[in-house]
Structures are given as C-alpha cells and as structure tokens.
Amino acid sequence: MTEEKEDRHDRTRLFFGERRFMDLAESRVLVVGAGAVGSEVICRLARVGVGELVLVDPDRVEASNLNRGSFFDRHALETAEYKVDCVARGVAQIAPESEVEIHAAPIEEAPERVWSVDGIVLAVDDNRARQYVNTRLLGEENLNIPVINAAIGRTFCEVQLLIPGKTACLLCLWGERYHDSLMKERVREACNPFFERARESFPALGVVGSMAADLAATEAIKWLSGSSSREREGKWPEGFEPAIGESIRFDLGTYVCRRGPILRNPRCVEIFCRSSRD
Template structure:
C-alpha cells in the first residue's frame, strides 16, 4: 500500500484486530452486490469507503423519483439513468482506487453462476424471493459466502450463510418456495433509515467475513424492529430436507438459476 492509501484507511488499520493485513485482504477482494437499491446503496458505499478492491454491482432497473427517498447511491440528476451507472459514478467518486463493474442486467442462469463463482463474497440486496433463492443456490453450488438482507415497512432482517465452510444452513433452509407471500416496498412502504441500517450491517458482515476479523452472523438471523428499536437474534439450523444445501454435493441449477 502506498502512503495515501495508508492515510485513507488509517482509522481501520489502527484497530488492534484489523491492521494492514486485514486491509490488504479487503483490497484483494471482489464482492458481487445484487441490487443497487435501498439495501445495495449503503452496502456498496461502505464497502467502497472501507477499501474493497473490486465491486461488481448488478441491477436491471433505472433510477426513478420514488427511489430517491432511500436509495442513497442516486440523486436527482440520475433520474432515468441505469442504477448501476449511477452507482459506478458515485462509488468511484468516493474511492478512485476502487474498480467497479456495472452489470445492467437481471442476473440469472449461467450469468448468475459465473458472477457468483468469480466473487469472493456475495451480497444479496435484491427485493424478491425468486432472485434470493437463485442467488442462494448459486452460492451453495460455488461455495461462496452470502450476506443476505431484507427490509419492509419498519422491519429488517440480516443473515450470513457460509457455503464456503461447507457447514450450517443456507437461505432456503430458512424460507421455502411458496411459503412466504411476496411483499414489496411499493405495496407496503418502507421507512428510509431501515434499509440504511440493514444495508450498513450487510457491509459490516461482509468486511468481517473477508478479513476474518470478529465473529460473523453465520448460523444466526438478526431481526430488526425499527418501531421499537429492538434487535432479536434467532439460531438457524440446516434443514435436513433442504433441496439446495442437503442434496449431496452442489445441486445442479436450471436455466433460471434454481436448484
């Protein structure tokens, strides 16, 4: 690291558990973020600022006026732009050393598998169960750590799944297809800071997994109640009947990226 980088990251490097070694691990890391909206915005911003070397960010949407209340990667001048283009501009303005790869597409099938396999860690900042199931299946197949977040109304959830360790539950052990009704911010609303809290915690957990600093949320589900400002934690166990992570070796994926 050169002198300017040492100064930029000095407040992290000085942490006894962190140091230059952990900072270098971040610089060498490649993180895939699926979703450049409410969750992806704070996650990407903090990972960029913290010194992750490469961020691949995927989203097929464009910036809409209704996004600006909570999706802090984007501004008024970005209306109509692809979210990933807006994200690239903002992230590189924060950290010029960062390499950003914008993917203006909905990752699925072979493209999803390739993007996950090329990453050191995946952040699921998507907003629908089909995408979450597909990302989870790809992470299990490629043995990549997954940091999953969700938020609606004044509630949020966070979990870390470590397929790279070959143990513990996966996302589909927690939710089965068809068991959860799809809920969107457009239909149910969302308080802006709620996604900020969950997205920031996703960045924190990603940094911990990538550097080995601290204890990750692996095997636990964190539930955030913003109305009461309460956090609850649930222990997660592998589902012996899970068709994704308990089907022997990595379950084959179909053209939609599903196990």
C-alpha cells in the same frame, strides 16, 4: 501527523492492521441489487477499501427511489440512469481506487465471472433472485462462498450470513406451498412472452434501508477482513467474528435486536441443500 502520511484509509488501517487491511483491499464482492440497501452496502464496502465490487441490477432510477439511497440524485432521475451506473458514478467520487464492475441485468443473465468472488451480498426484494443465487451457491464450483442476505420490513431489518451447503441455505425457512407457487409462476412466465410481473409498492424508509445496509456490510467486512487470519491462526479476530449461520434482526421502532441460529432444514425445498454434506 503530516498530511502526506494520512490517506483516506488511515483510520481503517488503524482498526484492522496492515495485513487485514490488505486482505480487504484484495477482496472481490458481488452485490446483487443496487436499490436502497445494495447501493448503501456498496458505499460502505468502497469506503472501507474493498478492492473489487461487482454490482448487478436491471433497474433504472425512479422518482420513488429518492427518499432513500444516498447515491440517487436528480441527474440519475433526469437521465433515467441505470441504478448500477449511478452507483458506479458515486463510488468513483468517494473511493476511486475501488474497481466497480457493473451489469445492468437480472442476476440470472449476469456473466459467469460475477460468481468468482469472496462473498455475496444479496440485497433484493425478489425471492426468485434469492432462489437463483441459492441454487448457484449449492453448485459444486461455488461451495464455501458466504452469502449475506439483507431484508427489510416496515420498521425492521434482517440480515443472515449463510454458507449454503455448510449452514442452512437461503430456502431452509421456506414452506413447500410457497415454493410451489413460485415455481408455478415461473412456468407461467416462461410460457407467456408478454407476461409482466406485477410489482407491488411497499412503504419504505431510508433509515430502515441504510440500517439493513450497515448490518449487511458489517458482516461482509467481518468476513473479508477475518477469513485469511482465521486460516493463518485458526480463529476469527476476537470481538469481530462474523455471525455464520445466524440471523440478526433489528427493529427501529422498538430498538430490540435479536440474533439466533438458522438451523438446517432436513426437509428443505431445495434438493441440493438436503443432499449436501457439511
């Protein structure tokens, strides 16, 4: 094969075929959170040729981020760069044809257009952001948008692919007491303009974050490359079906991987989840 015939997407095209590759290239994905997981998800989606990436995160790069997240570098640290700027700079190097739209803001303050996407990856360690995204997805105009929720623990990562309103929502597993304490905190914050949420530090290894990113990006890629062919042919591409309504948990300490369905909770704390039909 001559050099002109090979391009950066040569192997990807061989994997998907031209039509499904074009489905990927025409996709638009929102990634909420540009930390260790979100920035790596963006990297993987850009490399596979997703055409439009929307990235939302209010934080700047700090020294403690440099043990994970391959885009985070000395320049970002020295200039206290926003994570979204740093990631956009990185994507321009590896996949210049992917468009990156960035918002250095909390997801609650992002403009309306970030919601017109084919899928969402949620890579945050903030359950209030999860709750906000969940509520948005249960709204009339955003039904049927899949959300891939990525979370990490000390040695494990977990990824869920949900379509709130159709499958379980992001809050179906939440207890009432937890939900109430979160709501109370929100009210306290609204009443006190100087309220600063204490951010706890957790142990975090880069390998756990990038494994979470790999699983989340895989589910996103399965969805984006397969949903049009499912509409055309009535089924997902065999052997590469997204795990809709399921949770996948992989432990790097034991190498045990478990997957299973997340059932809809008829007593979900989110009223729009309880009242929505399949």
